[in-house]
Amino acid sequence: MKNISTFEKVFSFAAVIISILIFAKALLDVDPNYDVGWYHLPFAARIWGIIPQEAFMSGGSIESRYDGFPLLAHFFQGLLWKVTGRLQATNLVEYLSLISYFFFLQSFFRVPLALSAIAIFTIPAVITHASSSFVDLPGNIGVSVLMMMLYRFFRQSKLPNQKELLFAFLGAAIAANTKPQLQLLIFVLFWVTGIRLLWLYFKHTAPSKRRLWLTVPLAMIASILIFATPIKNVALHQNPFYPIKIEFAGIVLNHKLTPQTYRQGNRPQKWLQSILEIDTPDWSADQWNRGDENYFDRAGGFFGFYVVFNFLLLLGLTIKERVLNKKASNQNSRQASTALGVITLVSLIPANFPQSHELRYFMFWMITLVSLNLSLISDENNRLQVKYFKIPFLIFFIVMCTKIDSYYLIPNFRSLEVYLNGIINSSILKQISPNQEYCVISRFGSPSNSFVPIQHVFYYSSYFHPEIGSDYSIKVSENPQECENIRIIPNEVK
Numbered sequence: 127m128k129n130i131s132t133f134e135k136v137f138s139f140a141a142v143i144i145s146i147l148i149f150a151k152a153l154l155d156v157d158p159n160y161d162v163g164w165y166h167l168p169f170a171a172r173i174w175g176i177i178p179q180e181a182f183m184s185g186g187s188i189e190s191r192y193d194g195f196p197l198l199a200h201f202f203q204g205l206l207w208k209v210t211g212r213l214q215a216t217n218l219v220e221y222l223s224l225i226s227y228f229f230f231l232q233s234f235f236r237v238p239l240a241l242s243a244i245a246i247f248t249i250p251a252v253i254t255h256a257s258s259s260f261v262d263l264p265g266n267i268g269v270s271v272l273m274m275m276l277y278r279f280f281r282q283s284k285l286p287n288q289k290e291l292l293f294a295f296l297g298a299a300i301a302a303n304t305k306p307q308l309q310l311l312i313f314v315l316f317w318v319t320g321i322r323l324l325w326l327y328f329k330h331t332a333p334s335k336r337r338l339w340l341t342v343p344l345a346m347i348a349s350i351l352i353f354a355t356p357i358k359n360v361a362l363h364q365n366p367f368y369p370i371k372i373e374f375a376g377i378v379l380n381h382k383l384t385p386q387t388y389r390q391g392n393r394p395q396k397w398l399q400s401i402l403e404i405d406t407p408d409w410s411a412d413q414w415n416r417g418d419e420n421y422f423d424r425a426g427g428f429f430g431f432y433v434v435f436n437f438l439l440l441l442g443l444t445i446k447e448r449v450l451n452k453k454a455s456n457q458n459s460r461q462a463s464t465a466l467g468v469i470t471l472v473s474l475i476p477a478n479f480p481q482s483h484e485l486r487y488f489m490f491w492m493i494t495l496v497s498l499n500l501s502l503i504s505d506e507n508n509r510l511q512v513k514y515f516k517i518p519f520l521i522f523f524i525v526m527c528t529k530i531d532s533y534y535l536i537p538n539f540r541s542l543e544v545y546l547n548g549i550i551n552s553s554i555l556k557q558i559s560p561n562q563e564y565c566v567i568s569r570f571g572s573p574s575n576s577f578v579p580i581q582h583v584f585y586y587s588s589y590f591h592p593e594i595g596s597d598y599s600i601k602v603s604e605n606p607q608e609c610e611n612i613r614i615i616p617n618e619v620k
Contacts, residue, residue: 133516136520137240141244144247148253150536152258153218156213158540161412165188165192170207171207171589176204181589183601193362194370196304216259220258223264224252224263231497231500231501244520248522248526249496250429254409254534260486261305264300267300268300269494271297273490274494275297275319281461299351306370307488311476314475327341400485401433401491403427403429406425407422409429413427428492436499440462440466440502443502546590549585551578560594560595563612564601568602577616
């Protein structure tokens, strides 16, 4: 017992330390990732008027994203930025969504907080996003909440209470209004959940007590809130997934973007290769292969051996459950079987989705797989067994920490001032005068005297340069011909 007690202290200490380090990194470091400066931060700043549209006008493709993409996470990013006055506060949306999920698992499934932290932080895609200003993690946490509640609805043969229904709704609403890639998934899960709830309702509610006059309107209101973004897009743009190109029965809906997807191979094969990390790059937030053709670009991030371990653990728990049920000559316990069925069926969606190998869009799958295992082992009456299950989780966590870049584990104290000093071209900044409008040539690529990298142009806004003495306006364009009569910078452009 003494050794177990010591191990418990070590385990809890590791969970607390990693949580504090990631929090400190989120609080202190500016996120330099490509998409963050390209459109996440501009969206957050515009929503709250921190940097209004007239001060920073993005290019056409970004404007269509702002018009059609779900913006819930950007709303909260802008709110934290506005309240604190610190750009780095936008990182906390990802971090706080993850911490909230740990408390959710504790509340509904009795999973110890330390166990949740170690087991879920071990997923590389999670820990690389936890201190960033991407918006993938909040959306995938929303799906994970809905998935866990769906598992709960199927494993119990009784009507859910109001708290359970509320969290299922919140999970669905957060996911569908945060990431466009998750909207179709939520639509499918919405109907699966609705059918299950309807069946439970009619089974456990006497005809005389059924209040359809109240239930139906509440369900309709919940549906409208969950699918608020697609409904808005239908009303304004005649396309629920605007600006993404959608073709249905030969009819192409109004769109601005045609996503580039990998054409070689089939989607399930690419997804399987990605989750098992076959020829995938080193772990990072975007999983870019840095131009090395030996690696499957933008694939991986789930820690292949960890995926196998969790799937085998769930399979083992299912077999154990069936053996015990057979010995007892009953089928009262179907928790593991239900969990295995849920994760297997839901795998069909990401495995067949465009860009199925880009796992940061589908982190919910791995988060849910791990969460189902945590729920099952935490539900055991023998707490000594739970303690022993912590050993492999801690081992995988340690291995992950040794293999991942330390950049994702500890703060590097990249303040806004330090970051701006590293990316701002002073010769370009000298071309700017107060109260003027400029057309900034911005393109993909490394810094150049003829253009500003597209992920850096936002940081040339007047908000970040009070030394100029007054506000000025920036219009972003890839083509100088689109600037019309507006003064162009950098002025080396011909």
